[in-house]
Amino acid sequence: MQSSTPSALPAACDFTVFGGTGDLALRKLLPALYLRDRDGHLPDDTRIIGVSRSELDDAEYRDDVRAALAEHVDADRLDPDVLDRLLRRVHHVRLDATAPEDWHRLHGLLKDRDAYDDAVRVFYLAVGPSLFDPICRRLEEIGVTDAGSRVVMEKPVGHDLASARSINDAVGRVFEESQIFRIDHYLGKESVQNLLVTRFANTFLEPLWNSRWVDHVQITVAESLGVGDRGGYYDQSGALRDMVQNHLLQLLCLVAMEPPTYVGRETVRDEKLKVLQALRPLTPADVERDTVRGRYGAGLVDGVPAASYADDLGHADGRAETFVALRAEVQNWRWAGVPFYLRTGKRMDRRTSEIVVVFKEPPHAMFPHSEGGTTANRLHIQVQPDEGMRLHLTAKEPGPGGIRLRPVSLDLSYATAFDQASPDAYERLLMDVIRGNPTLFMRRDEVEAAWSWVEPILTAWAASPARPKSYPAGTSGPIAAAMLLERDGRTWQEPDQ
Numbered sequence: 001m002q003s004s005t006p007s008a009l010p011a012a013c014d015f016t017v018f019g020g021t022g023d024l025a026l027r028k029l030l031p032a033l034y035l036r037d038r039d040g041h042l043p044d045d046t047r048i049i050g051v052s053r054s055e056l057d058d059a060e061y062r063d064d065v066r067a068a069l070a071e072h073v074d075a076d077r078l079d080p081d082v083l084d085r086l087l088r089r090v091h092h093v094r095l096d097a098t099a100p101e102d103w104h105r106l107h108g109l110l111k112d113r114d115a116y117d118d119a120v121r122v123f124y125l126a127v128g129p130s131l132f133d134p135i136c137r138r139l140e141e142i143g144v145t146d147a148g149s150r151v152v153m154e155k156p157v158g159h160d161l162a163s164a165r166s167i168n169d170a171v172g173r174v175f176e177e178s179q180i181f182r183i184d185h186y187l188g189k190e191s192v193q194n195l196l197v198t199r200f201a202n203t204f205l206e207p208l209w210n211s212r213w214v215d216h217v218q219i220t221v222a223e224s225l226g227v228g229d230r231g232g233y234y235d236q237s238g239a240l241r242d243m244v245q246n247h248l249l250q251l252l253c254l255v256a257m258e259p260p261t262y263v264g265r266e267t268v269r270d271e272k273l274k275v276l277q278a279l280r281p282l283t284p285a286d287v288e289r290d291t292v293r294g295r296y297g298a299g300l301v302d303g304v305p306a307a308s309y310a311d312d313l314g315h316a317d318g319r320a321e322t323f324v325a326l327r328a329e330v331q332n333w334r335w336a337g338v339p340f341y342l343r344t345g346k347r348m349d350r351r352t353s354e355i356v357v358v359f360k361e362p363p364h365a366m367f368p369h370s371e372g373g374t375t376a377n378r379l380h381i382q383v384q385p386d387e388g389m390r391l392h393l394t395a396k397e398p399g400p401g402g403i404r405l406r407p408v409s410l411d412l413s414y415a416t417a418f419d420q421a422s423p424d425a426y427e428r429l430l431m432d433v434i435r436g437n438p439t440l441f442m443r444r445d446e447v448e449a450a451w452s453w454v455e456p457i458l459t460a461w462a463a464s465p466a467r468p469k470s471y472p473a474g475t476s477g478p479i480a481a482a483m484l485l486e487r488d489g490r491t492w493q494e495p496d497q
């Protein structure tokens with residue numbers, strides 16, 4: 001998905017990562033920057049400045065980055081010359097973001113760039129949100145927040161609407177909205193971008209993409225991993241905040257949005273916002289009926305024993321749900337009456353992110369005496385792994401006798417069609433930040449509209465004496481999630497269907 005006016009690559013870039021020694025920086029950001037450097041995409045004069053309180057000089061930090069790249073980049077993509085070039089770009093600044101006296105160190109390094117007219121400064125906030133406000137204020141004080149500067153925020157932005165507004169206000173006091181890049185890494189996935197291309201660069205789907213022909217939509221983001229060592233964060237968050245408020249609602253928006261007049265910086269975001277604003281607000285009774293929350297117990301994942309959430313957390317007082325399923329509706333002309341079923345969970349039976357658009361049954365049974373039956377057509381968009389698309393149809397089985405109906409599918413595998421691996425989402429998104437293209441980032445109004453819709457669910461759950469329903473690790477979630485669809489005469493699409 002390109003903006004209508006692709007932005008130029010600047011001659012110089014200072015890419016500052018607050019939290020440069022953290023998990024996100026070392027596991028995702030540095031590998032993505034390395035891979036873009038490998039393909040010659042970084043500005044020639046790029047510096048990558050890791051900021052943290054750790055007592056590291058440049059050489060020690062470079063050692064840490066080298067080790068992280070060895071761990072997180074495939075060995076066959078690690079080129080020693082590129083690695084050395086990248087490491088020469090890397091610096092570390094020891095700075096406690098809350099200590100005013102430390103900031104001269106970063107200022108000293110950044111002001112070297114004053115000679116460049118078009119140097120871009122990126123400030124990536126890979127730290128807890130409580131540091132966003134102090135960091136932005138200090139950046140303003142040291143005079144590095146002009147139009148050439150960009151700030152990147154990770155999701156989740158806040159833990160409810162009020163805290164999201166407060167974070168947005170704090171960052172917005174220093175940076176213009178056009179300088180603020182709120183990452184939802186799902187928007188950087190190739191298959192997610194391709195969803196818009198499939199819908200809007202082809203004609204065959206559009207006449208069918210509405211309540212007349214679509215029965216319902218299913219969006220599943222299932223993970224086989226548990227919370228790992230992120231339990232501290234996760235238990236404050238839970239699957240609704242961690243996944244639904246951002247990734248799943250963004251996927252829903254891309255399925256449901258109207259075609260923009262062109263794919264531009266604001267047009268896609270304008271259309272996504274309209275979808276979020278059209279989501280039917282849930283009353284407490286709707287939450288009771290249309291949402292399911294679960295939490296994994298011990299079980300087997302791929303035949304291997306897997307711990308319970310309490311074991312992963314290290315105590316039994318966990319509060320968070322690790323699974324959510326819910327029924328949403330988009331109240332507009334196109335989608336009135338079409339349910340959107342969303343589910344996401346950890347420690348499930350498989351890792352998959354997929355969107356299934358289930359079309360209506362044929363209006364008239366023309367082959368009543370044939371063997372086999374018709375099944376509803378389905379478009380299955382496989383976001384990950386094994387990106388691709390499958391269109392499920394009914395066909396006649398070849399043979400000289402009578403008509404025998406059989407389900408078949410038209411399969412598109414990206415790996416086969418394009419013979420190349422998809423880049424990691426961060427590779428695309430970090431380059432968009434450097435180029436200043438915000439199309440694939442969430443605008444303030446989108447984030448807040450998503451929180452507005454999610455908040456009644458959080459409130460109703462907090463008020464309810466019920467606990468999340470238990471499901472064994474390695475399954476497709478609590479039985480109640482299946483019942484959510486059965487009640488409507490439908491079932492979740494599982495892989496063997």
Ligand SMILES: NC(=O)C1=CN([C@@H]2O[C@H](COP(=O)(O)OP(=O)(O)OC[C@H]3O[C@@H](n4cnc5c(N)ncnc54)[C@H](OP(=O)(O)O)[C@@H]3O)[C@@H](O)[C@H]2O)C=CC1
Binds near residue numbers: 023024
């Ligand atoms: N990890 C992930 O996959 C994802 C993370 N996020 C979000 O990104 C943020 C960072 O996550 P993650 O990397 O996992 O966290 P980590 O705890 O691994 O890293 C935190 C980083 O912040 C630094 N830091 C903490 N306090 C200060 C301070 N006062 N001044 C300067 N630096 C400080 C730490 O270094 P030091 O202690 O040396 O100062 C460290 O480099 C969080 O908000 C998280 O929710 C979002 C999506 C995914």
Ligand SMILES: O=C1O[C@H](COP(=O)(O)O)[C@@H](O)[C@H](O)[C@H]1O
Binds near residue numbers: 243
């Ligand atoms: O943002 C998050 O996403 C990951 C899942 O991302 P994926 O690209 O591996 O599908 C999730 O594990 C994590 O809890 C959440 O914070």
